[in-house]
Amino acid sequence: EDVTLRLGHAVFEKHPNHDTAVRFKEAVERISKGSVKVDIFPSRQLGDVKELMEGVEFGTVDMTVNSSSALATVEPSIDAFQLPGVIGSYEEFAKLAVSPAAKAIMATLDNQGIVALGLYDGGQRHFLTVKKPVEKMADLQGMKTRVAPVRLFLDVWSAVGVSPTPMAYGEVYPALETGTLDAVEINLTSIESEKYYEIAKNITLTGHYFWPSFLLINKAKLEGLTPEQQTAIRQAADEIVEPQVMAVAALDKQIIEDLKGRGVNVIEPDAQFKQDLSAAMKPVVDSYASKNPLIADFVKEAQAIHAGKPAN
Amino acid sequence: MIWLGSVFVTTLLLGMPIVFVLVISALSYFLFTGQTQFLITLPQRMFAGMDQFVLLAIPMFVLAGNLMEVGGLTNRLIVFANSIVGRFRGGLSLTAVWGSFLFGGVSGSAAAQAAALSSIMVPDMEKEGYDPDYSAALIATSSVMDALVPPSITMIIYGSLSSTSISQLFIAGIVPGFLIAIGLSAYAVYVAHRRGYPKLAPVGLREFARSAWASLPVLLLPVIIIFGIRGGIFTATEASGIAVVYAMLVAAFYYRVLSWSHMRRALLATAIMSTVIYLLIGMANIAALIFAMEQLPKHTVELLTTLTDNKYVLLLLVNIILLVLGMFLEATGILILTVPALMAIGNAIGMDPVQLGVMVVTNVVIGFVHPPVGLCLYVVASVTKRKVEAVAWEALPMIGVTLIVLALVTLVPEVSLFLPRLLMP
Amino acid sequence: MNKSAEPNRAARAYLGYVKVVETLGILTMAALVSIIVAQVGCRYILGFSLYWADEVTKSLMIWTAFLMAGLAYTQGELPAMRLLLELFPAGLVRIIDIIMAVLIVLTLIALARYGFEFAWRTRHQSMIALNISLFWVHVSIPVGCVLLIFHVALHKWLAPIQPYLETPVELVQ
Ligand code: NA
Ligand code: NA
Numbered sequence: 075e076d077v078t079l080r081l082g083h084a085v086f087e088k089h090p091n092h093d094t095a096v097r098f099k100e101a102v103e104r105i106s107k108g109s110v111k112v113d114i115f116p117s118r119q120l121g122d123v124k125e126l127m128e129g130v131e132f133g134t135v136d137m138t139v140n141s142s143s144a145l146a147t148v149e150p151s152i153d154a155f156q157l158p159g160v161i162g163s164y165e166e167f168a169k170l171a172v173s174p175a176a177k178a179i180m181a182t183l184d185n186q187g188i189v190a191l192g193l194y195d196g197g198q199r200h201f202l203t204v205k206k207p208v209e210k211m212a213d214l215q216g217m218k219t220r221v222a223p224v225r226l227f228l229d230v231w232s233a234v235g236v237s238p239t240p241m242a243y244g245e246v247y248p249a250l251e252t253g254t255l256d257a258v259e260i261n262l263t264s265i266e267s268e269k270y271y272e273i274a275k276n277i278t279l280t281g282h283y284f285w286p287s288f289l290l291i292n293k294a295k296l297e298g299l300t301p302e303q304q305t306a307i308r309q310a311a312d313e314i315v316e317p318q319v320m321a322v323a324a325l326d327k328q329i330i331e332d333l334k335g336r337g338v339n340v341i342e343p344d345a346q347f348k349q350d351l352s353a354a355m356k357p358v359v360d361s362y363a364s365k366n367p368l369i370a371d372f373v374k375e376a377q378a379i380h381a382g383k384p385a386n
Numbered sequence: 387m388i389w390l391g392s393v394f395v396t397t398l399l400l401g402m403p404i405v406f407v408l409v410i411s412a413l414s415y416f417l418f419t420g421q422t423q424f425l426i427t428l429p430q431r432m433f434a435g436m437d438q439f440v441l442l443a444i445p446m447f448v449l450a451g452n453l454m455e456v457g458g459l460t461n462r463l464i465v466f467a468n469s470i471v472g473r474f475r476g477g478l479s480l481t482a483v484w485g486s487f488l489f490g491g492v493s494g495s496a497a498a499q500a501a502a503l504s505s506i507m508v509p510d511m512e513k514e515g516y517d518p519d520y521s522a523a524l525i526a527t528s529s530v531m532d533a534l535v536p537p538s539i540t541m542i543i544y545g546s547l548s549s550t551s552i553s554q555l556f557i558a559g560i561v562p563g564f565l566i567a568i569g570l571s572a573y574a575v576y577v578a579h580r581r582g583y584p585k586l587a588p589v590g591l592r593e594f595a596r597s598a599w600a601s602l603p604v605l606l607l608p609v610i611i612i613f614g615i616r617g618g619i620f621t622a623t624e625a626s627g628i629a630v631v632y633a634m635l636v637a638a639f640y641y642r643v644l645s646w647s648h649m650r651r652a653l654l655a656t657a658i659m660s661t662v663i664y665l666l667i668g669m670a671n672i673a674a675l676i677f678a679m680e681q682l683p684k685h686t687v688e689l690l691t692t693l694t695d696n697k698y699v700l701l702l703l704v705n706i707i708l709l710v711l712g713m714f715l716e717a718t719g720i721l722i723l724t725v726p727a728l729m730a731i732g733n734a735i736g737m738d739p740v741q742l743g744v745m746v747v748t749n750v751v752i753g754f755v756h757p758p759v760g761l762c763l764y765v766v767a768s769v770t771k772r773k774v775e776a777v778a779w780e781a782l783p784m785i786g787v788t789l790i791v792l793a794l795v796t797l798v799p800e801v802s803l804f805l806p807r808l809l810m811p
Numbered sequence: 812m813n814k815s816a817e818p819n820r821a822a823r824a825y826l827g828y829v830k831v832v833e834t835l836g837i838l839t840m841a842a843l844v845s846i847i848v849a850q851v852g853c854r855y856i857l858g859f860s861l862y863w864a865d866e867v868t869k870s871l872m873i874w875t876a877f878l879m880a881g882l883a884y885t886q887g888e889l890p891a892m893r894l895l896l897e898l899f900p901a902g903l904v905r906i907i908d909i910i911m912a913v914l915i916v917l918t919l920i921a922l923a924r925y926g927f928e929f930a931w932r933t934r935h936q937s938m939i940a941l942n943i944s945l946f947w948v949h950v951s952i953p954v955g956c957v958l959l960i961f962h963v964a965l966h967k968w969l970a971p972i973q974p975y976l977e978t979p980v981e982l983v984q
Contacts, residue, residue, distance in 0.1 A: 119726060120675070
């Protein structure tokens with residue numbers, strides 16, 4: 075019997091998460107020969123991040139593509155995906171996303187009645203400042219920086235020495251403009267979509283962590299489908315990981331060129347700055363890894379992939 | 387959808403409070419469509435609607451207004467406005483209009499403003515020979531400016547629903563608010579000449595200075611808010627907390643009227659009023675989910691764009707739909723139900739989200755005064771003990787004035803965008 | 812309980828409850844102002860942010876809204892459209908009001924039940940800064956509904972007690 079799945083997400087249609095949804099829809103409809111269809115509800119139509127996540131758990135929303143950090147208070151090991159400096163590049167992200175260590179973390183969500191079908195990316199995060207260009211560690215000290223309200227990020231940025239400032243997303247633009255905020259840590263697509271480049275003229279490509287997203291489906295819904303449909307869904311979810319992640323990489327390159335064209339000062343951090351930054355962040359990584367074996371395994375896997383030889 | 391509509395209309399007309407109308411409609415929609423698994427989204431959506439930091443500006447601005455009121459704010463503003471415009475024909479009616487405009491800079495709630503001003507001014511105006519229905523209508527219509535002059539609860543709700551900057555919306559509303567004041571003044575002068583309403587004796591410079599000094603702190607509040615935001619000291623939400631402290635200091639040290647009992651009463655009144663607004667926002671967020679599930683915004687946009695691809699015709703249709711909704715619902719409800727579709731339309735025609743916001747807010751606040759469900763109309767009629775129909779009849783030409791300003795906001799982007807671009811380039 | 816009599820024991824109990832809820836509302840409003848102002852002061856003057864301010868203020872306001880919902884109902888503060896009812900004879904209006912009250916109570920029972928389920932099923936999530944289970948915030952919904960049921964069902968008896976309250980009517984609009 076044919077099924078139509080309702081997929082909601084909380085971002086605008088140029089965001090990589092929407093791309094994930096579209097790629098999944100295309101793949102699953104092709105693989106299942108139309109027996110599994112997907113209806114995409116973009117831009118918070120079915121609710122914001124928290125509601126969508128709960129919705130998949132309750133079964134009121136079939137699927138979502140949602141920032142993994144939204145689930146961090148439910149399942150602490152999810153912090154692994156955003157430990158700073160752990161994932162080296164988009165290529166490594168694509169490999170890690172399908173690694174056993176990542177799958178083990180995703181499997182913990184089964185207890186909540188949620189199946190995480192795959193891990194994708196919403197764009198690497200960089201450091202955008204209004205006035206002062208950030209070229210070395212000292213430049214970061216005391217900068218009032220908008221940070222998403224997640225425990226891990228507060229820990230990371232406190233360790234770095236910026237002053238993490240929580241703020242409603244809609245207030246970020248005027249706050250940057252008026253000087254209530256000095257900086258924001260953000261992905262490149264959002265700089266374009268929110269037009270932050272109009273006011274913030276320096277971007278330091280710190281790439282401190284990625285902004286991963288899960289493709290989530292309600293467990294009961296998935297298990298109620300025919301075996302063929304379930305296979306099609308899982309196959310589609312796996313198949314799109316690499317192309318989705320590499321599409322974000324390509325998009326980022328293009329946006330950097332666009333930003334240069336708009337007169338934004340694009341700063342590539344030098345070796346010293348990179349080293350200082352990772353030295354400041356390392357204690358946070360170590361403390362999170364020591365608290366949770368799943369996180370420790372993921373960090374090991376990431377280091378192995380970075381060194382060119384996967385741990386498995 | 388038919389179930390939803392009929393339950394909604396029936397319970398609304400039979401006098402059920404609107405918060406319950408929204409829940410019972412959603413509840414019956416899920417029951418009658420057999421989607422009982424969705425019942426858990428009722429509390430979930432309600433919570434999500436209320437769980438937004440920017441909404442905290444609502445209790446804070448209400449409290450600032452309440453504290454200022456303790457200091458006799460309404461009277462002081464009236465005396466001040468009088469000292470400037472009282473000397474012209476229809477002086478008291480001009481005072482009502484400009485008093486409202488100034489009042490808008492402290493108050494976040496049009497209904498509270500209308501109640502306070504009409505209870506003081508309508509009896510005074512009656513003594514001077516003004517028709518009380520006319521006076522009541524003028525004050526009700528003037529209260530529309532409250533939602534355009536910062537701070538404005540309606541702007542906060544629009545900003546939170548659409549993720550538009552509240553700081554920019556605040557500044558963008560000033561010019562349209564000013565235009566409404568000018569338009570209503572022109573109409574008041576015209577009526578005063580036709581009906582022979584009197585001038586007041588011109589006020590001397592000394593008297594003017596005295597009244598200006600007495601209302602100075604009140605006049606300074608919006609200035610502090612705008613420059614505080616502009617100067618990077620606080621956000622629009624935080625400005626609300628600063629406004630409260632400022633109002634407290636003014637009441638305690640400038641007017642020397644603040645007592646513990648006053649504080650207590652102002653805090654309690656604020657808590658209850660915020661409760662009502664929060665419940666409305668929470669409950670209406672449930673209705674918004676059903677609209678999304680039925681893909682109503684998408685269908686509306688598709689329908690409108692197949693009807694016409696002319697930007698101006700499209701905007702005209704949007705405004706008409708909003709005005710019709712305004713006949714039956716109050717502002718918060720309309721915003722929650724329509725903002726998703728409006729954002730989609732704004733995107734399609736490339737309208738600046740801030741201009742769109744000012745247009746939508748102007749439109750829904752006109753609904754405050756236009757019958758049959760004009761909240762301010764009811765408040766003013768009940769405070770002044772006049773018949774709603776009579777007040778509504780007198781209000782019709784004044785609503786016409788506000789509609790002209792709405793047309794300007796819709797067609798001329800600079801009306802709303804000039805000031806934000808000047809202050810926040 | 813009749814209007815002119817001195818409040819009896821049940822009325823005194825009710826007034827005591829009102830006093831508690833009102834005091835909580837007042838304290839919350841004061842807390843909101845203090846926290847928001849402290850937030851601005853800390854960031855602008857001291858250069859650091861109170862990262863818990865957001866979460867705490869939002870949760871306090873939500874609790875207040877649900878705690879005071881019943882009181883707002885009894886005081887007639889929840890807006891309703893009474894236009895059509897004014898055309899009907901008083902007897903009919905009374906019957907309609909009773910039917911509406913029954914419908915409201917049924918709706919609130921459903922909302923309380925699903926509200927509790929919602930709070931319970933989301934207990935694994937926690938507040939980010941305070942690390943307290945979100946259950947304690949979400950549970951304000953069923954609590955508010957239960958209080959509302961009590962106010963709606965007993966409206967006929969509670970409304971006349973209201974004049975004893977010191978609620979500043981001239982400010983509440
Ligand atoms: Na205002
Ligand atoms: Na209306």
